[in-house]
Amino acid sequence: EPEVTQTPSHQVTQMGQEVILRCVPISNHLYFYWYRQILGQKVEFLVSFYNNEISEKSEIFDDQFSVERPDGSNFTLKIRSTKLEDSAMYFCASSEFGLAEGADTQYFGPGTRLTVL
Amino acid sequence: AQSVTQLGSHVSVSEGALVLLRCNYSSSVPPYLFWYVQYPNQGLQLLLKYTSAATLVKGINGFEAEFKKSETSFHLTKPSAHMSDAAEYFCAVTLTGTASKLTFGTGTRLQVTL
Numbered sequence: 001e002p003e004v005t006q007t008p009s010h011q012v013t014q015m016g017q018e019v020i021l022r023c024v025p026i027s028n029h030l031y032f033y034w035y036r037q038i039l040g041q042k043v044e045f046l047v048s049f050y051n052n053e054i055s056e057k058s059e060i061f062d063d064q065f066s067v068e069r070p071d072g073s074n075f076t077l078k079i080r081s082t083k084l085e086d087s088a089m090y091f092c093a094s095s096e097f098g099l100a101e102g103a104d105t106q107y108f109g110p111g112t113r114l115t116v117l
Numbered sequence: 118a119q120s121v122t123q124l125g126s127h128v129s130v131s132e133g134a135l136v137l138l139r140c141n142y143s144s145s146v147p148p149y150l151f152w153y154v155q156y157p158n159q160g161l162q163l164l165l166k167y168t169s170a171a172t173l174v175k176g177i178n179g180f181e182a183e184f185k186k187s188e189t190s191f192h193l194t195k196p197s198a199h200m201s202d203a204a205e206y207f208c209a210v211t212l213t214g215t216a217s218k219l220t221f222g223t224g225t226r227l228q229v230t231l
Contacts, residue, residue: 003160006160042222042224043219045218045219048218058218105163109160110159
């Protein structure tokens, strides 16, 4: 069964450093998402991406964050200058049509645990 | 804006007992509702979703949920718990016709004991 994959599974970085989290969505999916979960808190939406553009972003997704689909398979989340409060589990998801098309299912990857020291 | 509230961060049941995980939603328009499960060290897996076609929704692994508009609820149930059901369960909502973001509840950790 096709699945969303994410690398690395765990990333440790120093405050102020840039990190890139990588995701490979399911191959025929057109919509891509990033969510994060700070330990003990809710899973929170960060950004959605379609047709090489951001379609929606949350207040969390400020200028320190960016997303890119550099080739036909990868979808990346970059944090330009990490802060302690960026420590969280980051989940990538993909869907075939996008929820606006009728509650399309988002398929999630296993997550990348980011630890900022 | 939409939101979901999950009552009980931890629920413990005996193997073979009924599982009931509670979710209440708040939405100004008809919502789409989801239950996801997360097993240790894995991603979120869809259990079931409500899309207004039927109020009683059956999902994978014997789980089902009933949409009750009058109670603004979408509780998850399973008649008989199995040890393999131990996991974290998340209720989520999105609004009809909006863009794609899911709004999640805080999650309920289900423990199944012998």
